[in-house]
Amino acid sequence: MSRDFTIKIKTVSELEAFRKRILNDLKKARVVLTLCGGTGCQASRSEAVSTAVKDELIKQGMDENVHVRVTGCHGFCEQGPLCVIEPGNTLYCNVLPDDAREIVTKTVRDGEVVERLLYTDPVSGKTIQTESEIPFYRAQDRQLLAQNRQVDPCSIEDYIAIGGYSALAKTLFEMAPKAVIREIEASCLRGRGGGGFPTGLKWAKCREAPSDEKYVICNADEGDPGAYMDRCVLEGNPHLVLEGMMIGAWAIGAREGIIYVRNEYPLAVKHTRIAVQQARDLGLLGEDILGSSWSFDVEISRGGGAFVCGESTALMASLEGKVGEPRPKDVHTVVDGLWHKPTTLNNVETWANVPSIILNGSARFASKGSNGSKGTKIFALTGHIKSTGLVEVAMGTPISKVLFDIGGGPANGIPIKAVQTGGPSGGCLPADKFYLPLDFDALAEAGSMMGSGGMVVMDEGTCMVDVAKYFLTFLQDESCGKCVPCRLGIDRMLEIITDITEGRGKSQQISLLEELGHTISQTALCGLGKTAANPVLSTLRYFRDEYEAHISKEECPAGVCEALITYEIDPEKCTYCGVCKLACPYEAIMGAKEEVHTIDLQLCQKCGICRSECKFEAVQIN
Amino acid sequence: MLQYVTLEIDGADIVVPRGLSVLDAAIEHGICIPHLCHVRYLSDIGSCRLCIVEHVVNGRSKITTSCTLRVQEDMVIQSNTERIRKLRRNLAELLVAHAPNSRAIQDIAVRCGVKEVRYPFRNENCVLCGRCVRVCSECAGANAIGFVGRGKNRRVDSPFGSLSEFCVECHTCIELCPMSIQPCIGYMEPGEERLCGACESQLDLADELPGHCVWCELGENFQCGRY
Numbered sequence: 012m013s014r015d016f017t018i019k020i021k022t023v024s025e026l027e028a029f030r031k032r033i034l035n036d037l038k039k040a041r042v043v044l045t046l047c048g049g050t051g052c053q054a055s056r057s058e059a060v061s062t063a064v065k066d067e068l069i070k071q072g073m074d075e076n077v078h079v080r081v082t083g084c085h086g087f088c089e090q091g092p093l094c095v096i097e098p099g100n101t102l103y104c105n106v107l108p109d110d111a112r113e114i115v116t117k118t119v120r121d122g123e124v125v126e127r128l129l130y131t132d133p134v135s136g137k138t139i140q141t142e143s144e145i146p147f148y149r150a151q152d153r154q155l156l157a158q159n160r161q162v163d164p165c166s167i168e169d170y171i172a173i174g175g176y177s178a179l180a181k182t183l184f185e186m187a188p189k190a191v192i193r194e195i196e197a198s199c200l201r202g203r204g205g206g207g208f209p210t211g212l213k214w215a216k217c218r219e220a221p222s223d224e225k226y227v228i229c230n231a232d233e234g235d236p237g238a239y240m241d242r243c244v245l246e247g248n249p250h251l252v253l254e255g256m257m258i259g260a261w262a263i264g265a266r267e268g269i270i271y272v273r274n275e276y277p278l279a280v281k282h283t284r285i286a287v288q289q290a291r292d293l294g295l296l297g298e299d300i301l302g303s304s305w306s307f308d309v310e311i312s313r314g315g316g317a318f319v320c321g322e323s324t325a326l327m328a329s330l331e332g333k334v335g336e337p338r339p340k341d342v343h344t345v346v347d348g349l350w351h352k353p354t355t356l357n358n359v360e361t362w363a364n365v366p367s368i369i370l371n372g373s374a375r376f377a378s379k380g381s382n383g384s385k386g387t388k389i390f391a392l393t394g395h396i397k398s399t400g401l402v403e404v405a406m407g408t409p410i411s412k413v414l415f416d417i418g419g420g421p422a423n424g425i426p427i428k429a430v431q432t433g434g435p436s437g438g439c440l441p442a443d444k445f446y447l448p449l450d451f452d453a454l455a456e457a458g459s460m461m462g463s464g465g466m467v468v469m470d471e472g473t474c475m476v477d478v479a480k481y482f483l484t485f486l487q488d489e490s491c492g493k494c495v496p497c498r499l500g501i502d503r504m505l506e507i508i509t510d511i512t513e514g515r516g517k518s519q520q521i522s523l524l525e526e527l528g529h530t531i532s533q534t535a536l537c538g539l540g541k542t543a544a545n546p547v548l549s550t551l552r553y554f555r556d557e558y559e560a561h562i563s564k565e566e567c568p569a570g571v572c573e574a575l576i577t578y579e580i581d582p583e584k585c586t587y588c589g590v591c592k593l594a595c596p597y598e599a600i601m602g603a604k605e606e607v608h609t610i611d612l613q614l615c616q617k618c619g620i621c622r623s624e625c626k627f628e629a630v631q632i633n
Numbered sequence: 634m635l636q637y638v639t640l641e642i643d644g645a646d647i648v649v650p651r652g653l654s655v656l657d658a659a660i661e662h663g664i665c666i667p668h669l670c671h672v673r674y675l676s677d678i679g680s681c682r683l684c685i686v687e688h689v690v691n692g693r694s695k696i697t698t699s700c701t702l703r704v705q706e707d708m709v710i711q712s713n714t715e716r717i718r719k720l721r722r723n724l725a726e727l728l729v730a731h732a733p734n735s736r737a738i739q740d741i742a743v744r745c746g747v748k749e750v751r752y753p754f755r756n757e758n759c760v761l762c763g764r765c766v767r768v769c770s771e772c773a774g775a776n777a778i779g780f781v782g783r784g785k786n787r788r789v790d791s792p793f794g795s796l797s798e799f800c801v802e803c804h805t806c807i808e809l810c811p812m813s814i815q816p817c818i819g820y821m822e823p824g825e826e827r828l829c830g831a832c833e834s835q836l837d838l839a840d841e842l843p844g845h846c847v848w849c850e851l852g853e854n855f856q857c858g859r860y
């Protein structure tokens with residue numbers, strides 16, 4: 012759709028007229044072809060697909076009445092590039108540029124289904140035509156993510172077409188700031204950035220703080236490895252976040268907003284920039300918004316490039332041009348924040364939930380979820396599981412439902428042993444805790460946390476001591492190093508865990524680990540240190556026997572810790588093929604032709620190459 | 634006009650000017666809360682965490698550093714509970730295991746009741762308390778040194794790693810550095826490190842009377858009210 016840049020929307024009725032016009036325009040399209048252009052699908056060449064499709068439409072003379080929409084991420088990146096065709100709601104997976112012709116000819120022109128591009132259910136082996144029938148989607152409750160499929164992130168018209176900015180209009184003309192805060196409080200919305208702090212309470216405190224200058228900030232620094240829900244929302248539906256921020260700003264009395272986007276998210280930065288510019292062009296940002304005499308504008312700032320910059324005080328320091336390091340929060344940032352002014356900082360997903368709460372009421376939002384945790388939450392499901400991707404479910408959904416109904420169970424047939432929730436400083440929960448609901452309090456009680464919504468699935472082939480070591484290493488690299496417990500404490504925990512995985516562990520070190528872990532969590536300056544011991548404490552709580560096996564039996568039950576395992580060739584299975592002997596870089600394998608091969612343990616460097624090369628599974632770990 | 638507030642620290646009601654930190658208020662009234670990164674006339678960054686106290690609000694206590702906590706009317710502070718002593722001892726143990734070659738650090742360990750070090754000693758020569766960095770920027774106005782690097786690689790250095798042309802050679806950084814005070818038994822070579830022997834008698838005292846003054850070296854050099 013071409014855009015008329017001279018239009019300014021100055022009143023609510025002009026907004027409604029504008030919406031009507033867009034909807035009429037959209038009706039003209041006979042077929043809507045939606046292509047996912049999120050970062051995940053872009054990596055699998057979705058751009059080439061959309062060019063090929065558009066070219067093909069022109070070639071066949073159908074570009075007039077087919078609307079091609081390139082959208083943000085649909086969450087099923089593993090199957091990308093994705094393509095959805097309406098009417099019929101047919102979903103095609105793993106689409107290649109070469110498929111464009113067939114899609115246009117068969118599906119767009121003739122309304123037929125291209126069977127080979129349909130999704131195949133890994134469990135039943137059958138093909139499935141529409142998104143809503145796929146188990147991965149069916150068991151979800153996609154309040155936020157579903158919108159990603161309906162809007163082109165670079166088109167404010169698309170967003171307005173699905174009701175965008177009507178929550179803002181309602182806020183400005185029908186609700187006093189205090190009423191907005193009351194509505195958010197009634198919804199029981201809690202921050203999605205990790206802490207789960209009640210959003211309404213945060214806003215109320217910030218509103219009360221005396222100052223003529225206040226700020227709202229959107230935290231899009233998302234630095235957890237494997238997490239990308241914030242990227243997906245900001246990249247796919249930036250106007251939703253923007254509208255949420257505007258409502259928050261009105262409520263607390265801020266005139267300036269800042270979106271702090273992680274530096275490694277170029278597409279999110281680009282789409283947010285475009286969205287802000289479009290909103291300004293239409294008059295939805297700037298002076299006298301919708302004739303309400305209220306003014307507000309938003310700036311975009313790129314992150315400082317460190318995980319710890321996502322912490323509220325570090326983020327604000329970084330915005331002020333200082334080193335992105337946390338500072339003590341004895342006075343909270345809602346009173347003394349950016350430039351010492353009252354500041355409301357919320358996560359992308361938190362802001363994105365605001366417009367629908369205002370528009371549809373807090374009761375509808377609060378109807379989903381569990382006692383202390385309302386609404387839906389997006390999780391990033393990864394690891395040893397059949398279907399990976401972004402999963403949005405109502406809070407309180409049991410972990411097992413996400414793992415088995417949505418994720419389809421273990422990927423390689425090996426049973427699932429644990430799931431790590433809450434990002435690098437979350438905890439590992441064992442299979443007998445999978446009945447637990449995904450809610451802030453239940454997870455915290457079990458020694459893990461909601462965090463920003465990471466979910467790493469681990470099967471029986473995973474060593475839990477090794478997992479703790481992995482996360483500790485990440486946290487050590489990302490700690491700012493300012494305070495003693497985090498800097499020296501994590502270092503010592505890592506030292507002890509390394510001893511344990513390398514066979515030097517002593518049994519008294521287990522209690523030392525525990526004591527040290529509790530010391531760090533109670534004394535560290537910021538949230539990073541306060542949660543850094545979680546991976547160790549939770550694995551000690553649920554998988555203590557693995558630690559003990561490493562120490563007392565010098566054994567790694569999962570066969571992962573190199574120092575504690577030996578490779579051996581099973582004489583029963585060896586077919587004397589000699590592949591392992593050729594493959595071993597250290598010439599540690601002996602054996603003549605027609606003779607069982609053996610590994611010289613002195614020479615073996617435990618690289619595991621022989622094991623992966625042997626086609627008869629004769630190389631075993633002891 | 635100075636405004637005063639009344640607060641309770643370890644059961645004692647004390648009256649101090651508004652704006653003071655809880656740590657300063659305590660020191661002023663002869664209550665010793667161990668501390669390392671705090672220097673009276675410099676800004677507080679809360680990095681050593683030794684000065685932790687329990688701040689009791691509505692019957693629930695929150696652990697926080699007293700150097701960064703401002704006094705408030707009717708505040709209730711506990712600086713010497715079992716819980717705090719244990720946490721502080723663990724922090725001091727981390728510090729002395731990291732940099733034992735300092736009388737100041739050894740004294741802190743004694744004061745906090747460290748009797749045994751359960752980690753292999755290291756022989757580092759900086760505990761990153763940041764006293765030098767702050768005095769350089771806040772008093773000398775020179776900004777000749779600062780922190781560089783993150784996490785494990787954090788260190789004090791002059792910008793670009795060469796002796797900065799901003800240094801005014803006032804040497805206050807060295808005066809304030811806890812590592813500049815040698816242990817009484819002299820420099821311990823790598824491999825020889827241990828808890829300082831001369832302090833062992835004090836250790837009993839610290840054990841019997843937790844929170845008791847051990848006449849630490851840091852106190853003498855850094856304006857503890859007792860000296």
Ligand SMILES: Cc1cc2nc3c(=O)[nH]c(=O)nc-3n(C[C@H](O)[C@H](O)[C@H](O)COP(=O)(O)O)c2cc1C
Binds near residue numbers: 204207320322
């Ligand atoms: C080390 C660390 C990293 C964090 N990273 C993020 C982040 O990437 N995104 C985010 O929204 N919050 C992050 N947080 C949480 C923020 O400090 C803050 O609580 C949050 O942005 C508040 O928003 P909410 O109330 O909407 O969750 C981080 C916290 C810590 C301690």
Ligand code: SF4
Binds near residue numbers: 490495535537
């Ligand atoms: S807890 Fe870690 S990241 Fe946070 S201030 Fe202390 S050293 Fe820095």
Ligand code: SF4
Binds near residue numbers: 764789806
């Ligand atoms: S050099 Fe000394 S004063 Fe400076 S941070 Fe290190 S220990 Fe502290």
Ligand code: FES
Binds near residue numbers: 670681682685701
């Ligand atoms: S003196 Fe308070 S944290 Fe160091």
